[in-house]
Amino acid sequence: MQIPFNKPFLTGKEVKYLQEAVYVYTHISGNGFFTKQCHQFFENNYGFKKTLLTTSCTDALEMSALLMDIQPGDEVIVPSFTFVSTALAYVRQGANIVFADSRVDHPGIDEDEIESLITNRTKAIVVVHYAGVACDMDKIMGIARQYNLFVVEDAAQAIDSYYKGRPIGGIGHFGTFSFHETKNLQCGEGGLLIINDEKYTKRAEIIWEKGTNRAEFFRGEVNKYGWVDVGSSFLPSELNAAFLYAQLEQxxxxxxxxxxxxxxxxxxxxxxxxxxxxxxxxxxxxxxxxxxxxxxxxxxxxxxxxxxxxxxxxxxxxxxxxxxxxxxxxxxxxxxxxxxxxxxxxxxxxxxxxxxxxxxxxxxxxxxxxxxxxxx
CATH class of the missing domain: 3.90.1150.10 (Aspartate Aminotransferase, domain 1)
Structure with missing residues (x-):
């Protein structure tokens, strides 16, 4: 008997939806029918205020760094026991990473250690819900409010998980999911940014659309679009979204x-x-x-x-x-x-x-x- 560590699961509708994206909707460059269906799924089922599909969870974390305006010299508290993306997204903006230890009873961040790591340079706390198991978010959000800090939930492993009945990813200022082929739901490579503070919604869309107000243009809110902010090509193609939607349905x-x-x-x-x-x-x-x-x-x-x-x-x-x-x-x-x-x-x-x-x-x-x- 040979048993691999992981084997990506297919629901059976992935190819059908890929064909529909190509031949029915004839829009495959991103932010089309299936992207909107995925956004609607997360916002309706979990009550997230705003969601944006990304090409990876790493991209979603990088978007959070831009939205928080992380600058060189800012400090970001991150658990050491995590994948490199959790820290890299903020290092790229020039942040100094301050690593926190794990709990005795769980590999997740030791919530009781966070406050001792805060300085006048601290700008954000990034928590990782390791194995999909929630950190103590009441304690973390209380610390963040006391010191006026952002909280980012790296929920790469935590889709459809909850903290005291509240969906993980929807508690901090921002949350991120991964749809890598090793995750519960997958599209090969993919991610999601969750924006829980509505004052960042408009800018998130601009950053997502390469620094332009293109999303507003396609909704008919402006009569032309142009370069208005920093950003990058964070949104995935419709093929990724179509594949993912087949998984979301199941x-x-x-x-x-x-x-x-x-x-x-x-x-x-x-x-x-x-x-x-x-x-x-x-x-x-x-x-x-x-x-x-x-x-x-x-x-x-x-x-x-x-x-x-x-x-x-x-x-x-x-x-x-x-x-x-x-x-x-x-x-x-x-x-x-x-x-x-x-x-x-x-x-x-x-x-x-x-x-x-x-x-x-x-x-x-x-x-x-x-x-x-x-x-x-």
């Missing part, structure tokens, strides 16, 4: 299937946690589970390395991530060495198990049996 079914897989893993492996052999994902009572991934936390780096090798020998592809950003060569050259013990521990010990829509129950059983063989 969101509920996709999520239910993924949750079934997640709980199958959890129930099969909880005996190992009970015996204190591994740790399983922790979900605070204020957070929902969107079943983005399933991971275990091993006891040390050597144990994880041995388990990866053992699984590979049995035809199972399991992976680890991330190298904490504060230990990257790029950051170290600029700021020197820094120690964030919890982020470094997760980097050494987290192991992500195969997780995709078409993973069969017998495959989950096989994977969990092999893991239990390793430990028991």
């Amino acid at each position: 969101l509920e079914a996709i999520q239910q299937k993924r949750k079934n897989i997640w709980y199958a893993y959890f129930n099969a492996l909880k005996i190992l946690e009970e015996k204190k052999l591994v740790k399983l994902p922790y979900i605070p009572n204020y957070a929902a589970n969107n079943a983005h991934m399933f991971y275990i936390v091993c006891n040390n780096y050597e144990e994880r390395t041995a388990l990866i090798k053992y699984l590979k020998e049995k035809g199972i592809m399991a992976v680890f991530h991330y190298l904490p950003l504060h230990k990257s060569s790029f950051y170290s050259k600029l700021y020197g060495k820094e120690t964030l013990t919890k982020a470094e521990k997760y980097s050494d010990e987290i192991l992500r198990l195969p997780f995709f829509h078409d993973l069969r129950p017998e495959e989950v059983e096989y994977i969990t049996d092999i893991i239990k063989q390793f430990y028991l």
Whole structure:
């Protein structure tokens, strides 16, 4: 048996909608019928004030940096245990990144550490809802209000996840989603910017449309459009949007299937946690589970390395991530060495198990049996 780490899921309507974009709507350069359908889906289903499809979550984060007018020397607080895009979007604007450590019970940002990192140069707090599990947004938004800071939710892994019943991505000033092929919903590469403060809506559209007021022109609000601000080519083609819309239509079914897989893993492996052999994902009572991934936390780096090798020998592809950003060569050259013990521990010990829509129950059983063989 050979089980990959990921396999992109297709609903069956992707090709049909791609053909419609090309032959029916005859508009494939972006911001056409399917883009509007995607925007409407997110705004109607989650109550987001304004959404804009982007070519990636990285692009959405870069748009947030422009909207916040990040300048050289500004400080942005970012968790170290995340993908490079979370920090890179602000580094490109000249920001100094101040890294926060992870929680003891979860790889997400340690909310209790944030306030101690704030200086008179701090402009924003960027939080990552790791594995789709919400950070404590009440605490974070309270700190942001006290110090007059922006909050950006990097919700790349958190589509259809909630904090105290509120949709993730809709709480901070800005939120971002990813539709990379490894995510719950995918279009190969894609993203979404969520604008929760209406005073940034108009400028967001301009930045999205290469610094022009083109969107207003096509709505008939101005009689011509031109270059009015900074921006870039952030909007995706209609082909990406058409592909994504086929997935959005099946969101509920996709999520239910993924949750079934997640709980199958959890129930099969909880005996190992009970015996204190591994740790399983922790979900605070204020957070929902969107079943983005399933991971275990091993006891040390050597144990994880041995388990990866053992699984590979049995035809199972399991992976680890991330190298904490504060230990990257790029950051170290600029700021020197820094120690964030919890982020470094997760980097050494987290192991992500195969997780995709078409993973069969017998495959989950096989994977969990092999893991239990390793430990028991």
